[in-house]
Amino acid sequence: MAETKKTEWNNNQDKELEILDEAKIMKKPKKVPLKQRENVIEIKNLDFFYNHGEKQALFNINMKIKENTVTAFIGPSGCGKSTLLRTINRMNDLVDGTIIDGEVMVNDFNIYEAGTDVVKLRTQVGMVFQKANPFPMSIYDNVAFGPRNQGVKDKNALNQIVEDALKKAALWDNVKDFLKDSALGLSGGQQQRLCIARAIAMRPKILLMDEPTSALDPIATLKVEELILKLKEEYTIVIVTHSMAQATRVSDYTGFFLQGELVEFDRTKKIFTNPKDKKTEDYISGRFG
């Protein structure tokens, strides 16, 4: 009798431990009210020029972006959304003749200061592009590419990273039996989720997405949007979109840009229901753009 009791107790204890483990794995999101969250990105008095200063693309941008939020950049074509997005991981450095003035703080560090490790920065600030761009290699190798480059060699560790990233990108169930197949054989929507997995495998803090669903059908779009809402529990996300509906569905904050200026930046709900600026109102109601 005593023996049975002991076993029962042990079983219960095991169950509790299992539950605890699961809770740890799930990393329950912190439910910190928006107002109290830290700023992970702070853009201060930012001017940006192409062509050695001939073309100014951004004018005195100021913006604070809080952790574990989704921020949408909206505005008509050519207003500077992608340019601003790319300043957050110094992707514009790759364009010849660009000049930047002002500050972009990521985790309280001005990333334009001399001595910034740009490679490390880009692992912390990942990017997903408009057109899915998987490398011409297997699904597994796409996701393992970054960690391998960072020096992860252990096969088990790599397997775990790949599995975690694909799970977070909601792609694992689709591809787990085909990891050695070419990534180019995936559908457009799956390729985009693979690119998100590839970015996640680098364990970034921030994810930048430039029109990540503009080439996808409505169902694939919805899947990526659901993913964004899930990912913000762990990451801070900035997304450029031409879809007002998408901005309202996924974002907490929205910035409206016009000709290189940030016209208005506020809670998404406020921007879409009661904007301060007439130009914002005209744009969101489809009067131009």
Ligand SMILES: Nc1ncnc2c1ncn2[C@@H]1O[C@H](COP(=O)(O)OP(=O)(O)OP(=O)(O)O)[C@@H](O)[C@H]1O
């Ligand atoms: N590599 C470049 N060289 C010169 N000018 C550029 C370059 N890239 C962008 N521009 C200019 O900078 C301005 C902002 O461009 P950007 O691509 O940031 O706009 P966008 O808001 O992302 O537009 P879209 O919605 O069409 O993607 C535009 O006038 C554009 O022509």
Ligand SMILES: [Mg+2]
């Ligand atoms: Mg763009």
